[in-house]
Amino acid sequence: MPRFNPILEQLATYPAVAVDAQKARLLESGRTVYDFGKGDPEEPPPSFIGKALCAAVADRMPYPKVKGSLAVRQAIAAYVLRRFGVKLDPETQIIPTSGSKEAVFHLPLLVIDRDAQDRGVLFPDPGYPAYQRGALFAGGDAIAVSLSGDHILRPWEIDPSIISKTRLIWLNTPHNPSGAVMGMGDLQRAADFCRDHDILLVSDETYADVYYAQAPHSLLEAGVDGLLVVHSLSKRSGMTGYRSGFVAGDPALIARFATLRTNPGLVPTDFVNAAAVAAWSDDKHVAVRRDIFGKKKALFLDFFDEIGLAVLGREASLYLWVAVPGGDDEAYATRLLDAGIVVSPGRIFGVQTSGHGYIRLAMVPSLEQCKAAIDAWRNLEL
Ligand SMILES: Cc1ncc(COP(=O)(O)O)c(C=O)c1O
Numbered sequence: 001m002p003r004f005n006p007i008l009e010q011l012a013t014y015p016a017v018a019v020d021a022q023k024a025r026l027l028e029s030g031r032t033v034y035d036f037g038k039g040d041p042e043e044p045p046p047s048f049i050g051k052a053l054c055a056a057v058a059d060r061m062p063y064p065k066v067k068g069s070l071a072v073r074q075a076i077a078a079y080v081l082r083r084f085g086v087k088l089d090p091e092t093q094i095i096p097t098s099g100s101k102e103a104v105f106h107l108p109l110l111v112i113d114r115d116a117q118d119r120g121v122l123f124p125d126p127g128y129p130a131y132q133r134g135a136l137f138a139g140g141d142a143i144a145v146s147l148s149g150d151h152i153l154r155p156w157e158i159d160p161s162i163i164s165k166t167r168l169i170w171l172n173t174p175h176n177p178s179g180a181v182m183g184m185g186d187l188q189r190a191a192d193f194c195r196d197h198d199i200l201l202v203s204d205e206t207y208a209d210v211y212y213a214q215a216p217h218s219l220l221e222a223g224v225d226g227l228l229v230v231h232s233l234s235k236r237s238g239m240t241g242y243r244s245g246f247v248a249g250d251p252a253l254i255a256r257f258a259t260l261r262t263n264p265g266l267v268p269t270d271f272v273n274a275a276a277v278a279a280w281s282d283d284k285h286v287a288v289r290r291d292i293f294g295k296k297k298a299l300f301l302d303f304f305d306e307i308g309l310a311v312l313g314r315e316a317s318l319y320l321w322v323a324v325p326g327g328d329d330e331a332y333a334t335r336l337l338d339a340g341i342v343v344s345p346g347r348i349f350g351v352q353t354s355g356h357g358y359i360r361l362a363m364v365p366s367l368e369q370c371k372a373a374i375d376a377w378r379n380l381e382l
Contacts, residue, residue, distance in 0.1 A: 007136050012348075023342050034373035036361040037342045039176070039318050043292055043366075045238040046285045049278050053242070056274030064270050066261045068096035072273040075280040076231075076246050082283070083209070084218040092251040093224065095258055096268050096276065100206045100232035100245040104170075105134040107228070110253070110260055111167040111200050114139035120166035124153045126177055126346060126355035128204065131170045141165070144351035151180035151312065151321075155201075156193045168200045174207040174216055177349050177360040178321040179313030181216045191222035200253070201227045206245070209236040209286050211316040212294045224249045228257075235318060236286055237279040244268055244276045293318060296363040296370045303374045320361045321346070325382070327357040332382070339376035 012018075019037035026033045067073070073090035080088050088094055097103040108121050112135075123131030125144035135142035143162060145153050155169050171190060173182040182190075187203070194201035203219035208231060219229050232245035247257060261267065268276070279285075297313070300320055304311050312321040324332040329345040336343055336359075346358030365373065 005137075011133065011136070018348065019342060019344050022337065026337060026340060026342065031340045032372075033340050033342060034365050034369055034376070035342045036364055036373070037344050038364065039235065039362040040240050041235075041238060041289075041293070041318065041362075041364045043238055043289060045279065046282075048282075049237065049239065049242075049275050052278035053271050053275035056271040061270065064267045064273070066095070066258050066267050068268060068273050069270060069277075071277050072096050072268075072280075075277040076248065079280040080218075080220065080248065083215070084221055086218065086220040086224075088220075088224075088248055089251065093254055094246055094248045095254055095261065096273055097230075097245045097247055098266050098268050098272075099234060099240075099243040100204065100230045101130050102243075102266050103230050103245060103247050104128070104130040104204060105137070106260065106264065106266075107200075107202055107230075107247075107257070108134045108138035108140050108168055110256055112138040112140040118165040118167055120162060121168045121170070122153075122155070122158065122162070122166055123170040124151075124172055124175060125351050126349035126358075127170075127172060128176050129349065131172075131204075132351055135168075140167070142351070144354075146352050146354045147175075147178070147180075148354060151175055151178035152182055152186060154186060155190050155199075163197055163199070166197075166199050168202065169194060171201065171203040171219065173203060173205060173219075174211065174316035176207065176317060177313075177319050177344070177346065177355070177358070179207075179315060179317035179319050181211070181316050184217045184221060187217055187219050188222045191219060191225075191227055195226045198226075202230060203227070204230045206230065206232040207235055207317045210290060210293060210318055212290065212297065213315045216316055220249065224251075226250055226253075228253055233276060233279050236289075238289060239275070239279060242272050242275055244272050244279070292367065293363045295367055296365075299367070299370050299374060300361065300363075303377070307378075318363050320363075322359050322361065323357060324359055329355070329357055329359050333359055335380065335382055336377065339373075339380050341373050341377060 121135035228249035346355035
């Protein structure tokens with residue numbers, strides 16, 4: 001037998017895989033399943049996006065370039081200007097990526113020196129699991145920052161002895177799983193703090209366009225020096241299977257990231273970039289999706305008010321982060337399976353215990369299925 005990387009043994013099954021397994025068991029037993037587990041909504045992207053992809057498939061498809069086509073970088077720059085009022089240079093400040101997950105996974109490689117004392121990568125806990133995993137595989141120290149209350153990570157509140165060993169801090173706004181949104185004051189202060197400490201600050205803004213109240217700010221609005229943002233078409237446009245996103249920000253960092261990316265060969269294809277041009281250039285379909293997710297959330301928010309459950313996630317994201325009575329998220333999620341309802345127990349998003357006592361619902365099933373799931377939930381003895 002080959003000897004394996006111990007990190008593979010150390011990490012539990014990737015959370016979405018565990019939730020998928022529960023769903024498969026329910027389906028096998030012939031149950032109607034309402035799947036609020038994985039953040040992959042049913043609503044497809046508009047057809048013009050797929051058509052743009054097909055039109056770009058040619059007989060000869062050479063290797064795609066790390067920087068992607070100029071057209072995709074221009075479409076992204078135009079989006080960032082429309083959406084956040086920030087002007088980016090498509091030549092030097094943007095790199096298209098194969099979704100945002102691979103960018104999250106690879107970015108620690110930009111700053112981690114395995115032999116150095118300062119190898120810290122700080123990330124929100126509960127949070128998206130890839131922050132921890134990318135840090136570990138890069139040879140960094142994965143340091144989970146426990147969030148509670150408003151679920152905002154504020155770097156200046158972290159112990160200075162940890163900060164002195166830190167090379168990268170992850171922000172995630174809107175936040176998965178809680179839906180918390182960072183205000184401009186906090187973003188600016190985080191940017192200034194990390195510049196003062198020579199720490200790379202990266203804001204994962206995968207859910208930036210999935211909002212119901214005010215449109216969330218981007219870290220880019222705090223000036224690009226020393227920082228990067230990560231964006232994606234997965235949730236904005238329902239393009240999870242296309243694998244399309246981007247990293248943008250400080251030109252010096254982008255140049256380094258481009259060099260790094262000549263190594264893994266994980267570059268979006270030219271036809272995916274053509275679909276991305278169509279998607280980033282249109283905001284109408286995004287508003288339609290927001291409206292649908294907002295309606296689904298409204299149904300659940302009414303229901304949770306009715307049964308007295310406290311909820312985060314009203315402002316933004318695909319998720320509702322719900323405090324469960326009795327505090328045992330695993331037991332609560334298991335009881336919901338009796339009604340065919342799949343949710344994620346909050347603990348799977350936490351390295352520490354900050355996710356315990358919550359469940360996460362992703363607004364994935366159709367509006368009709370949401371109504372049926374609420375009826376089934378109401379009839380459960382919980
Ligand atoms: C916070 C966050 N970042 C990044 C991603 C990765 O998204 P994708 O790789 O589909 O762009 C996800 C997916 O759920 C997420 O929740």
